Amino acid sequence: MSTEDTNATETEPVDAVDGDTDDADEAVEAEPEPEPDPNIVPVTLNGREIEARKGELVIAAAERHDTYIPHFCYHPRMKSVGMCRQCLVEVDTGRGMQLQPSCMITVSPEMKIDTESETAKRAQEGMIELLLANHPLDCPVCDKGGECPLQDQAFSHGPGESRYIEEKRHYEKPIPISDLVLLDRERCILCDRCTRFADEVAGDKLIHFTQRGNETQVMTFPDEPFASYFSGNTVQICPVGALTAEPYRFKARPWDLAQEESTCTSCSVGCRVVVQSSRDEILRYQGVDSDPVNHGWMCDKGRFDFEAVNSQQRIADPMVRTEQGLTDTTWSAALGAAAGVIRESLAAGGPDAIGVLGGARGTNEDAFAWAQLADALGITYRDAQFGDGLPASVLGLDRATIDEAASASTIVMLGADIKEELPVLYLRLRDAAVEKRSKLVEFSSVETGLSRYATQSIRHQPGLQSEAVNEASDLLAGDDVVVVVGRGNLAESADETMAALAAVLAANPSAKVLPALRRGNVVGALSVGMAPADDEHDGLATLRAAADGKLDVLILLGADPINDCPDTDLARRAMAGARRVISIDTHPSESTKLADIVLAAAAYGEKAGTTTNLEGRVSTVSDKVTTTGTARPDWMIAAELAIMLDIDGDIADVASVDDVTAAIAAEVPGFDGVTLDALAGERNGVLTSANPKPLPPVVGGAPQRNTYDHRLVVGRKLYDRAIGTAMSHSIAKLAPGAGAHLHPLDVDALGVADGADVRLIGQKATAILPVVSNPSIARGVVWAPFNQAGGTVEDLIDAAASVTDVKIEVV
Amino acid sequence: MSRLTDANLAIARDIIARYPRKKSALIPLLHLTQEQNGYVTDDAMRHLAELLDITPAEVIGTATFYEMFKFEEVGTYVINICQTMSCALLGAGALMHHAEEKLGIKAGSTTADGMFTIEAAECQAACTEAPTMQVNYRHQYRVTTEDFDQMIDDLRSGALSGDIPPHGTLGRNRQNIPADKFVGAPDPDDVTEGPAWIPVKVDNS
Amino acid sequence: MSKAITREYTPGFYEGDRPKIVTSRFEYEDSHTIERFEATGGYEGLKAALAMGPEAMAGEVKASTLLGRGGAGFPAGVKWGFTPQGVWPRYLVVNGDESEPGTYKDRLLMERDPHQLIEGCLIASYAAGLSQCFLYVRGEMPLAHERIAKALDDAYAAGYVGKNILGSDFSLDIVLHWGAGAYVVGEETALIESLEGERGMPRLKPPYFPAAVGLYGQPTIVNNVETLANLPFIAANGSAAFTSIGTETSPGTRMVAISGHVKRPGVYEIVNGSTSFRDIIYGDEFCQGIRDGNELKAFVPGGGSAPWFLPDQLDIQFESKQAGAAGSMLGSGAVMVMDDTTDIPEMALTLVRFYAHESCGKCVPCREGGTWLLRILERVCSGHGTDADLDQLLEVGQSICPGEMPHASSERLGLEAVPFPYKMTTICFVGPSAYASIHSPLTLFRDEFEAKVVPAPKRVSIPVAAG
Numbered sequence A: 001m002s003t004e005d006t007n008a009t010e011t012e013p014v015d016a017v018d019g020d021t022d023d024a025d026e027a028v029e030a031e032p033e034p035e036p037d038p039n040i041v042p043v044t045l046n047g048r049e050i051e052a053r054k055g056e057l058v059i060a061a062a063e064r065h066d067t068y069i070p071h072f073c074y075h076p077r078m079k080s081v082g083m084c085r086q087c088l089v090e091v092d093t094g095r096g097m098q099l100q101p102s103c104m105i106t107v108s109p110e111m112k113i114d115t116e117s118e119t120a121k122r123a124q125e126g127m128i129e130l131l132l133a134n135h136p137l138d139c140p141v142c143d144k145g146g147e148c149p150l151q152d153q154a155f156s157h158g159p160g161e162s163r164y165i166e167e168k169r170h171y172e173k174p175i176p177i178s179d180l181v182l183l184d185r186e187r188c189i190l191c192d193r194c195t196r197f198a199d200e201v202a203g204d205k206l207i208h209f210t211q212r213g214n215e216t217q218v219m220t221f222p223d224e225p226f227a228s229y230f231s232g233n234t235v236q237i238c239p240v241g242a243l244t245a246e247p248y249r250f251k252a253r254p255w256d257l258a259q260e261e262s263t264c265t266s267c268s269v270g271c272r273v274v275v276q277s278s279r280d281e282i283l284r285y286q287g288v289d290s291d292p293v294n295h296g297w298m299c300d301k302g303r304f305d306f307e308a309v310n311s312q313q314r315i316a317d318p319m320v321r322t323e324q325g326l327t328d329t330t331w332s333a334a335l336g337a338a339a340g341v342i343r344e345s346l347a348a349g350g351p352d353a354i355g356v357l358g359g360a361r362g363t364n365e366d367a368f369a370w371a372q373l374a375d376a377l378g379i380t381y382r383d384a385q386f387g388d389g390l391p392a393s394v395l396g397l398d399r400a401t402i403d404e405a406a407s408a409s410t411i412v413m414l415g416a417d418i419k420e421e422l423p424v425l426y427l428r429l430r431d432a433a434v435e436k437r438s439k440l441v442e443f444s445s446v447e448t449g450l451s452r453y454a455t456q457s458i459r460h461q462p463g464l465q466s467e468a469v470n471e472a473s474d475l476l477a478g479d480d481v482v483v484v485v486g487r488g489n490l491a492e493s494a495d496e497t498m499a500a501l502a503a504v505l506a507a508n509p510s511a512k513v514l515p516a517l518r519r520g521n522v523v524g525a526l527s528v529g530m531a532p533a534d535d536e537h538d539g540l541a542t543l544r545a546a547a548d549g550k551l552d553v554l555i556l557l558g559a560d561p562i563n564d565c566p567d568t569d570l571a572r573r574a575m576a577g578a579r580r581v582i583s584i585d586t587h588p589s590e591s592t593k594l595a596d597i598v599l600a601a602a603a604y605g606e607k608a609g610t611t612t613n614l615e616g617r618v619s620t621v622s623d624k625v626t627t628t629g630t631a632r633p634d635w636m637i638a639a640e641l642a643i644m645l646d647i648d649g650d651i652a653d654v655a656s657v658d659d660v661t662a663a664i665a666a667e668v669p670g671f672d673g674v675t676l677d678a679l680a681g682e683r684n685g686v687l688t689s690a691n692p693k694p695l696p697p698v699v700g701g702a703p704q705r706n707t708y709d710h711r712l713v714v715g716r717k718l719y720d721r722a723i724g725t726a727m728s729h730s731i732a733k734l735a736p737g738a739g740a741h742l743h744p745l746d747v748d749a750l751g752v753a754d755g756a757d758v759r760l761i762g763q764k765a766t767a768i769l770p771v772v773s774n775p776s777i778a779r780g781v782v783w784a785p786f787n788q789a790g791g792t793v794e795d796l797i798d799a800a801a802s803v804t805d806v807k808i809e810v811v
Numbered sequence B: 001m002s003r004l005t006d007a008n009l010a011i012a013r014d015i016i017a018r019y020p021r022k023k024s025a026l027i028p029l030l031h032l033t034q035e036q037n038g039y040v041t042d043d044a045m046r047h048l049a050e051l052l053d054i055t056p057a058e059v060i061g062t063a064t065f066y067e068m069f070k071f072e073e074v075g076t077y078v079i080n081i082c083q084t085m086s087c088a089l090l091g092a093g094a095l096m097h098h099a100e101e102k103l104g105i106k107a108g109s110t111t112a113d114g115m116f117t118i119e120a121a122e123c124q125a126a127c128t129e130a131p132t133m134q135v136n137y138r139h140q141y142r143v144t145t146e147d148f149d150q151m152i153d154d155l156r157s158g159a160l161s162g163d164i165p166p167h168g169t170l171g172r173n174r175q176n177i178p179a180d181k182f183v184g185a186p187d188p189d190d191v192t193e194g195p196a197w198i199p200v201k202v203d204n205s
Numbered sequence C: 001m002s003k004a005i006t007r008e009y010t011p012g013f014y015e016g017d018r019p020k021i022v023t024s025r026f027e028y029e030d031s032h033t034i035e036r037f038e039a040t041g042g043y044e045g046l047k048a049a050l051a052m053g054p055e056a057m058a059g060e061v062k063a064s065t066l067l068g069r070g071g072a073g074f075p076a077g078v079k080w081g082f083t084p085q086g087v088w089p090r091y092l093v094v095n096g097d098e099s100e101p102g103t104y105k106d107r108l109l110m111e112r113d114p115h116q117l118i119e120g121c122l123i124a125s126y127a128a129g130l131s132q133c134f135l136y137v138r139g140e141m142p143l144a145h146e147r148i149a150k151a152l153d154d155a156y157a158a159g160y161v162g163k164n165i166l167g168s169d170f171s172l173d174i175v176l177h178w179g180a181g182a183y184v185v186g187e188e189t190a191l192i193e194s195l196e197g198e199r200g201m202p203r204l205k206p207p208y209f210p211a212a213v214g215l216y217g218q219p220t221i222v223n224n225v226e227t228l229a230n231l232p233f234i235a236a237n238g239s240a241a242f243t244s245i246g247t248e249t250s251p252g253t254r255m256v257a258i259s260g261h262v263k264r265p266g267v268y269e270i271v272n273g274s275t276s277f278r279d280i281i282y283g284d285e286f287c288q289g290i291r292d293g294n295e296l297k298a299f300v301p302g303g304g305s306a307p308w309f310l311p312d313q314l315d316i317q318f319e320s321k322q323a324g325a326a327g328s329m330l331g332s333g334a335v336m337v338m339d340d341t342t343d344i345p346e347m348a349l350t351l352v353r354f355y356a357h358e359s360c361g362k363c364v365p366c367r368e369g370g371t372w373l374l375r376i377l378e379r380v381c382s383g384h385g386t387d388a389d390l391d392q393l394l395e396v397g398q399s400i401c402p403g404e405m406p407h408a409s410s411e412r413l414g415l416e417a418v419p420f421p422y423k424m425t426t427i428c429f430v431g432p433s434a435y436a437s438i439h440s441p442l443t444l445f446r447d448e449f450e451a452k453v454v455p456a457p458k459r460v461s462i463p464v465a466a467g
């Protein structure tokens, strides 16, 4: 948190986002720095001697020393452009006082800075007047009104009146530049923040300055919208109301918003955010700058999928299956029924007749409480994954932090397309590659979002990743190598990815591993007790046992195996085979519909607690709004069931979520630092550790592909049919839909037109999908996005097979 | 479709190869498409984006900064009448009025037959020959109203077609770098040593 | 065929027997051909450079104190020395974007003697270790393109450019690049942006001094066409021959375009320090006085952005220091002469319109302030302005250049000259130029502006909405 955009005049939310002077100052004071430090540059600021840091910008140094310099274009997470000229101050480097933009000038020894001289003030006032000259001053109907840097600085640093009587510039009022963002060019002050963000940070150069001089404007290319996964950030950093977010427009005035800091749980990066609500409804998420994690950025899914929390379709009350189907009931009845079902099954088949799946969508406290309950009951079938991720053993390796990955000498990417799965991690790693801090070596069977930034992007046949790694082992040498490993192909066994990981670690035993598991709290759930003891009891084994009729009760903690498990057939058979299904969930899903008891769960934003991100960082989530209906957090449900089941132990004793958090700190290895004190006020969370354990041996590999077949790759897209997206209307429409992507020559060979339906014939099923001609797909490979409307490619996946080969036929 | 023709694509590839970084070829290539189509079309910009591995938004961002690029059809002959000081001192304003009257259009527009566009232009680096104008950027000096009328007649009759190519063509010949003489344009990131003729000093950058 | 198409040049520039360095071949019809060039000492400078080696050649240029001819007048040899040690590659970018109002010299040099420029590029690259050269020619100069393209083809064929030049270990590509119409691209950092395929928006110096961080972030020398055209002479004849012409602080010659209300406007190569403005405007060798027997009213001594001079300043020598002390500058060597029939506000309007239109849009004061100035001045010139508008012009300008602006002295008005420099809130000089080009006429001829306006009814004030 060295440089932060602490914009004193920006209102609360943005203030929290852009930085917090107090924190920064504390950090400085806390650093015991031996004198004299070559990194300290003595300068004079408004007649006062201050210590700046080597290479520090004048604006940042001044701000650290409580001298606010007005500005618009400067943003500490992007390169300065010196465009708005608002931050002009007088600087003397030995050649007399000169007006200089403080966002572009770095401090030098003996520099004299005057931010309040007559000339500087004159320039700053002049700038405000000029910026307002063409500004429409439509503040009353502007979303930004009340939290607008232009408004605030006009007040604090402006001349108080305008002498501009000419006709203002006119443009068509807000035009949509994407499905989520609207642009009002009349309000725009051309600070280059959004366009720099699109270019530098997101790498999606889809908005750009066009025209010149007084006619300069921000624009997209005709018919090519700003379809970036990160577009919402531009709305947040726009210093005026030129960019507005469709989901938030006209919803609230800033002064009506109440807010709390929290952590985004849409994926496992754990971006720090602030949750804002009005009248007990969540209205907006804004990114908060956590230095080790998200740098203030969010992806659009994380930013807008709170709509699902507000959804009309939320499960508001518990339900129990009666003759009329699932019927609302009281908590005591539902819990009683659940306890009864569990008791019966314990009596009939013992703990091995019960399976508990899920937890990755809840808090650490939720997962811990359930793991404790499972422990108390002796249940061994348990997992937070169901063949959709990687074995929990990846968490036992020497784990890298995001910072370590983003400054590694070489970043080795195995598997997942992190742009689709962990977008803000993608931003961090892309930055490492673009700024040439790191070499990026990628092993993937299809092009990923990072491919274009890779030093080497090695394409391999699906199922033969370890072979590719072995052939390229010379690229893996060096110190500070970090492997980012995820699940790139859901139609291929995770064994091959693990074999490839083992091969990387064999080639470079000092390499650290960043597990790119996707679901929000999957690392937390696995760490606090939801990890299976062995392969015989993991998620897939649990589903198989259920499918085989060996499970009496299947308990689903925010889990929807039918959509989450790649092998849909197995999931369906499991749901049918389990005698009873208890589902604890927030929204109705295909799986809850098949459940016998549904317990209404509190959603993010409604419950407090902690979450663990992929590097093992634990941070807080807040209960900004009250729960929907009578929904309760999962941990509370576990505690109540424990009481009903007469379990004596900690789990039955907890009275508040803080008790559960304290229990985690006390009992989970590596989590001892996660105390309530440590978490309070620590935006960057607390890093946990795991005891390194070598990977168990694994056999990967795959049979040769028959030349008439195509080998299937099923990968995730950011937007799919999962509840969080599907129930958020703003982003639900962005899911790309099902498709069979083939190389254009393969499409030609089939003799079909782009968009026509083809039949994919696999070992156990066939699926009909529209064909998409896609030059980035290798010949002989067919790529299909996971869990999309309009096709059922998941039917082809067999969790027991190493790879999935399909024949393709014209329909 | 107004993507580059095969012949122009070959020229484009040649031009791109001259620069250490592809995007540098953008302005020359925009001229090339404008020469091909008379103006810069959206399709052409998409094609250039593909060739240079940039986004169409980057292409339009650069293209619209520069005045010579037109994004709608213009006349076969674009007549730029200089209005800056040296020419203004010697009757540029009157010449413009005359031109507008003669062609029956306002500056900034095109005659109905698509032959002529007139534009108010800025200093054409011919200030001692005021008033000046350019026809498809070919300079005309000390232009009287009679000269103007004569020129319009000549352009209409085709008498000047040898002298003045249609709008979009800049130089009628292009630089050709023979392959055997071409030194090459490596990306600066790939260059680690100083040039061969510079005496070797101990370089530690 | 109409007369206009025959492209006659003013004869002025090659007449007279003044020493000529860069226009020596202009008298030949075929001065642009390689045959003529070789027959008149062409590429001898290159051969001399190759014979003496890069360090000695760089030394000669430094000793010649050749000053840049692009406007800023910085010594070329010193600039080359700013390239950081051991950072490769380095580039040469030739600034042929000539667009400053009144300026007309680089185009002639490119059209009339392209090989001389090519030779200059070769010598500079050889001496400064520059491994590729980009010749950025203004887009609206097709004749220059044609001639340079042909000259480069011939020079490649003859072995002057390309791999192993004249059998030496010196290799250089010269790539002809062309612009597309944007004055600001003449500013060197904008030129580099444009050459990178970007919008031509200037970069802030520091940190982007081209010699250290230029094209693709590499050390880059940007030189004006005329600057480079001097190098063949220096290489072939030595720095002493060069410094023997002109003055000690401004050696050599420079090309000056004199336009406007003179009898014989033209481009003249004049020896630095040998002439006063009176000589140039009235001398027989040069412009031969004001047209139609009229009186001189004012003149712009150094391109559109230079503060104006009055007849009071005629005896100032055409020399940078003197012009600077008198409240103006020589800039790009463009003199624009106005006789007593001139409508001063109208002329100021053409300049303000120019700079407002040519703003790249990066700096707020230039983008918004320039256009604001233009709107006010348009109102004044069309007879709808008020006297308050005149003060408003100066006040808006203060947001671009806070503090005193340079201007000439005037005996008639009892004004003291204010010399350069001024303070500015912008990155480059386009914004300040918009202000400068109204500030000095308004200061020197306020009465003419006042004659166009009516008294202000009342000061209009609009409250700014605040939070």
Ligand SMILES: Cc1cc2nc3c(=O)[nH]c(=O)nc-3n(C[C@H](O)[C@H](O)[C@H](O)COP(=O)(O)O)c2cc1C
Pocket (backbone or CB within 6 Å): C067, C068, C069, C070, C071, C072, C073, C074, C076, C095, C096, C097, C098, C099, C100, C183, C184, C185, C186, C187, C188, C189, C222, C223, C224, C225, C227, C228, C428, C429, C430
């Ligand atoms: C707004 C502006 C426009 C300029 N236009 C030109 C130009 O057209 N040609 C030129 O050679 N220099 C121009 N310059 C000066 C260049 O920035 C640069 O100083 C020059 O090319 C350096 O070459 P020299 O050292 O050989 O003079 C301009 C500068 C500014 C600020």
Ligand code: SF4
Pocket (backbone or CB within 6 Å): C184, C201, C202, C358, C359, C360, C361, C362, C363, C364, C366, C367, C426, C427, C428, C429, C430, C431, C432
């Ligand atoms: S002064 Fe004007 S032209 Fe120059 S950089 Fe600033 S905005 Fe662009």
Ligand code: FES
Pocket (backbone or CB within 6 Å): A070, A071, A072, A073, A074, A081, A082, A083, A084, A085, A086, A087, A088, A101, A102, A103, A104
């Ligand atoms: S913040 Fe420095 S110029 Fe905009």
